Amino acid sequence: MESVLSIEKRNKVLLSMATLVHQGQTEILKANLKDMSGFDNNDLAMYDRLKVDEEKIAGMVNSLRQLAGQNDPVGVERFHFTHENGLEIYNRTASFGTVMIIYESRPDVTIEAGGIAFKSGNKILLKGGKESLNSNLVLVDLWHKALTEHEISKDWVQYLNFNREQTRDYLINPDQKIDLIIPRGGEKLIAFVQEHATCPVIVSGRGNNFVYVSDEADKEKALQIIFNAKTDKISACNALDKVLVNKKIPGYKVFIQTLIDHLKGSKVQVLTDEGLGHFEGAEPVSDEKQWYEEFLDYKILIGATESAEEAISFINRFGGGHSAAIISENKLEANNFLSAVDAAAVYHNASTRFTDGFQFGLGGELAISTDKLHQRGPIGLQHLVTNKWYVYGNGQIR
Structure with missing residues (x-):
């Protein structure tokens, strides 16, 4: 296998x-219909992730075409300087080498994450969940056809068609050098990978995202934003879970009741903290641990705060570090x-x-x-690149 495929070959494979x-x-x-027929659709988030329709396939195609049109991320000069002894020193981006992606339920990850890894010059090991096996095997077969068409190995x-025990053994003792592992899934999957992996792991963590409504908020904006963030796609890690x-x-009371009514109209279960007060249509939160929970469901928890400082402290304590x-x-x-606020993405x-690689103009995301x-x-x-130093001399010694 070639150490680095040319950008022309990578783009041709993607197209x-x-x-x-x-x-x-x-x-x-x-x-995918075969996968769906064996799935218990009581888990709404998993069901939404597993299902493939014409719109999702169009998204896969669009993602691959966009990736093919983007600049090569490998070999990009980050900086360069000339040493006083005449050495020319460059730092340039470089592929990781072999990237393993472990994911649950989402067949589109086989395309989007696989495409990003391949475009950035990496060999890809895909470990999908058993619930999406039929969909994934078809998609990987298409990858192999695209590679073969351009005489690439x-x-x-x-695709690693492993059960849990085989995956654990592979993480501990892989049959090849793995440079990076990215688990995409729930906290149990992430903990499992971190426990057994022998190489660096990038955590695609839980959401548990917060919105704080200030006393100087435009209430109409607040209602629209909260409703969108909660109900647009409940299975997404960027969906809203908590409101302060x-x-x-x-x-205050009219706003809270209006918010609850809006959410209940879309069959969202509304939980409220005791400090918020009593409101019709809401249920009291039963356990403080629910403030830590990522719901991935038609469920939201609303609480009260006295100030922005208190809200910040609360979010940093309970939030998932994803979006606020x-x-x-x-x-x-x-x-x-x-x-x-200590989160990967913060919004005003x-x-x-919007916490999404495509929405941020990245042409998609690996995680x-x-x-x-x-x-x-x-x-x-x-x-999805690391960096490498290139040093050019003319006989210099130290």
């Missing part, structure tokens, strides 16, 4: 893959909030649903990292 996915729509949908994209409302907001928003017309207050007067090393937030094409 061929886009064509194959488009042409193979019927086969993909048939395989199938080893560049491999400043008690000093004018018309402030609704306020006070720019100074908003900027203080954005600086002080906007929905948390959304809640780690601080080496990349935080959406990991796009530009971030």
Whole structure:
């Protein structure tokens, strides 16, 4: 296998893959229907992630074409200087080498994450969940057809059809050098990978995202943003879970009741903290642990706060480090909030649903990292690289 594929070859494979996915729509949908038939749809978030329809396939095709059109992230000069002894020293981006992606339920990860890893010059090991096996095997077969069409080894994209025990053994003792592992899924999956992996792991962590409604908020904006962030896509890690409302907001009780009514109209279960007060249609929160929970469901928890400082402290204690928003017309207050909240993405007067590689202009994402090393937030094409030093001399010795 070549150490680094040329950008021309990588792009040709991506464009061929886009064509194959488009042409193979019927086969993909048939395989996904087989996966769906064996799935208990009581888990709404998992059901939404597992299901593939024509819109999702169009998204896969669009993602591959966009990736093919983006600049090569490998070999980009980060900086360069000339040493006093004449050495020319460069730092340039470089591929990791072999990237393993472990994910649950989402067949589109086989395309989007696989495409980003491949475009950035990495060999890809895909370990999907058993619930999406039929869909994933069809998509990986298309990857192999695209590679073969351009006389490139199938080893560049491999699918690991392992059970839990086999996955554990592979993490402990892989049959090849793995440079990076990215788990995409729940906290149990992430903990499992971190426990057994023998190479660096980038954590695509939980959401548990917050919105703080300031006493200087535009209430109509607040209602629209909260409703969108909660109900637009409950299975997404950027969906809203918690709301904190400043008690000093004018018309506090009317605002809270209006918010609850809006949410209940979309069948959202509304939990409230005892400090908020009693409101019709809401249920009291039963356990403080629910403040830590990522719901991934039509469920939301609303609490009260006395100040932005209190809200910041609360979010930093309970939040998942993913996304948080402030609704306020006070720019100074908003900027203080954005600086002080410890999250990968912070928002002023906007929905948390925008924490997404495609929405941020990255052409998609491999994952959304809640780690601080080496990349935080959406990991796009530009971030799935490390760096390398190039030093050019003329006989210099130290």
